[in-house]
Amino acid sequence: MARYHGPKARVNRRLGALIYEAAGAARALERRDNPPGMHIKGRRLSNWGMASAEKQKIKHYYGLGERQLRKYYHMVAAKKGNTGEQLLTLCERRLDNVVRRAGYTKTRPQARQGIVHGHFFVNGVKVTSPSYQLRPGDVITIRPKEAIYGLYKGVCDNHxxxxxxxxxxxxxxxxxxxxxxxxxxxYSLPVNVDIVVEFLSR
Structure with missing residues (x-):
């Protein structure tokens, strides 16, 4: 899932939410908010179908694979507190998500690309893993290079x-x-995480 290269507009329409924030995908959802395909409108999903759709929202939105999502679930399943909330907290603390929410980029795929290319430092150390978990007090800066500064400065000024x-x-x-x-x-993703947790616990 982290390497999904298919049509993003179809994912937005199928899941009924702004999962991919690229301009074209966002416009497609605004124009036609019904799922793609024939005889889809009005179809009622089963409980399994609803849980699967909510799980797909998380995977596409945060760029997770099935194995990584289940890894996050097992990390929080035995802890005290709401498992669903803790699962989403792990997703929100990912470096690629924080880079996007801080405003360095317009989309999460752009954030992941910049991280993999070594554009971002955490506490002065270059980090190239988009899944890196940030903690309170961590400081993100960009690589001290004029061209890279200009790239992200332009995004911030226009967005x-x-x-x-x-x-x-x-x-x-x-x-x-x-x-x-x-x-x-x-949490920036509107999702029913409780049914996702129930789905993953089977």
């Missing part, structure tokens, strides 16, 4: 994201700091 309360972002120095742990009101 004003709504930075969540658990992040701070300086648009001049392009420095982001994780101030806390994202909670239930901070």
């Amino acid at each position: 004003a994201p709504q930075t969540p309360e658990w992040l701070t972002f300086d648009s001049e120095s392009l420095r982001a700091t994780m101030m806390g742990i994202p909670g239930p009101g901070d």
